[in-house]
């Protein structure tokens with residue numbers, strides 16, 4: 102199996118989906134000859150033509166709205182938003198149309214679209230390029246929010262997202278676009294949505310994260326193992342709807358939970374998981390649920406951004422505290 | 428010279444289309460279809476039905492049996508004229524005030540009542556299956572129309588998307604973004620802006636500094652035409668031309684239908700707060716139904732007996748629809764989860780069971 106980066110796996114999945122299904126259309130700013138600013142769509146236009154890989158005008162609301170129109174007509178559009186900071190004009194379309202057209206027309210019209218966008222900080226990008234506002238999206242009924250953390254899952258989950266009959270926002274962790282490498286077989290096999298992946302088994306503490314932050318989370322699990330603490334690491338992968346069963350099962354086993362995300366804390370998705378555990382697993386808890394998150398501030402520009410993001414140390418400290426709590 | 432004698436590199440023009448004068452006389456030779464008595468009377472019947480339906484809907488709202496409702500009073504010619512020029516396989520993307528177009532396309536009156544009565548089943552309507560439901564967030568359906576038209580083009584289907592919105596909507600970026608994209612790709616889409624002079628309480632002159640809305644198409648690279656939106660013959664003719672052009676691959680068109688909203692914005696609005704009764708009174712002289720009737724009667728295409736029969740028919744149709752609407756069994760609460768996703772995720776299935784009173788273990 103060839104080794105590739107996460108962004109190459111995205112490209113491979115797009116190519117595979119377009120090859121398999123003539124209804125798949127890729128659209129966005131610079132996705133054509135330029136292959137996207139992160140090269141996620143490189144080579145697709147040459148292979149599938151400018152009608153199926155189209156460079157749109159510079160208008161994000163339009164990209165998401167076009168996807169709704171195309172999808173309601175039976176195409177499977179995959180829109181690209183260059184950076185998450187430019188996704189906000191699409192919120193109107195996601196909230197008011199994409200996520201609810203099936204429900205409001207009682208199934209007469211559906212919206213099998215995917216909107217892809219880079220997610221998160223850590224690439225020393227300009228302002229507005231480092232957002233991780235997934236909780237806002239995960240709040241929208243009728244939507245799916247998916248975020249891979251490895252090339253293998255990027256390939257399998259993106260294929261699943263494109264084949265899914267409902268709208269999916271697919272968040273691609275920018276920081277590990279090239280840093281994450283792995284073997285990916287182009288077998289056209291999708292991975293399941295709505296299912297969390299247990300990346301590492303352990304009995305002492307549950308670490309839950311998603312996307313780019315799993316890199317630090319896994320490193321923290323290594324450090325804890327050196328201390329004799331066996332951490333179970335869960336990659337949530339789909340945030341909406343998320344796999345409550347795997348979360349609750351793990352916490353019931355370990356009694357301790359640390360949630361890690363780089364998005365700001367207040368109203369972050371970690372709060373949702375903590376609330377679920379408080380409601381449904383309180384009696385198995387041996388320590389308070391902890392959150393290691395970005396701070397409640399605007400994501401700083403390059404020089405300070407790494408202070409905003411949870412470090413391996415912060416995660417290890419939180420997990421140790423949870424284990425020492427009695 | 429202030430411009431230093433710089434050469435003019437482009438000039439643009441906007442045309443205005445009108446055939447029937449407010450008194451029903453004709454201003455210029457009518458288009459060919461106007462010799463078809465059946466068609467003209469069908470347009471008339473559709474406008475009358477809509478007016479009767481509107482009156483009843485308001486009465487239902489006033490007596491607490493319908494939610495907020497948006498009437499078409501004074502602008503019946505727009506949606507009826509446009510819809511009558513469409514083919515079944517075209518796709519309509521209506522605003523919330525386009526009842527007339529939906530009815531023409533086969534949506535049942537009781538379905539429209541269900542929608543305004545707060546029941547999503549009204550959107551699962553009996554019209555063409557790919558037509559969009561009413562769009563409430565103003566102008567946000569315009570990008571959908573471009574997407575629909577792109578799908579037609581990609582699949583080489585001779586179909587046209589017809590997108591309707593108000594003058595207020597033309598102030599939104601959504602509409603321009605969609606028109607701009609449609610212009611780039613010469614998409615088979617027709618945008619129809621119903622310029623009824625008011626966006627709730629905001630008059631056109633506060634909505635735009637443009638002389639016409641039609642000229643907005645120029646910036647997107649295609650033809651914008653201003654049409655007398657109270658003249659159903661003009662509306663039908665303009666829509667027919669635009670739809671034919673779009674179908675033949677000649678790209679999008681924009682129609683500004685200039686008309687007047689004689690009623691309140693919706694049943695929860697009181698238009699007297701922002702415009703005078705005199706202004707409205709004056710506009711009654713231009714309204715589309717009397718105008719067409721005067722023409723038809725003058726041409727001996729329509730008689731008093733027909734008028735009486737039509738009134739009875741409209742009454743009957745509307746009353747029967749209201750009866751069916753009121754007799755519709757209520758939805759069970761847990762059905763709010765139906766059609767949320769193709770398959771309901773287990774997490775939400777538990778919430779559905781809770782609503783159904785099937786308490787979870």
Ligand SMILES: Cc1ncc(C[n+]2csc(CCOP(=O)(O)OP(=O)(O)O)c2C)c(N)n1
Pocket residue numbers: 524563564565566592593594595596597621623625626627688692
């Ligand atoms: C995006 C958006 N903003 C505000 C509203 C509230 N609103 C409903 S109708 C309306 C006026 C729309 O005017 P216009 O587009 O001219 O259409 P008309 O109602 O005259 O048919 C407003 C502001 C809305 N529905 N959508």
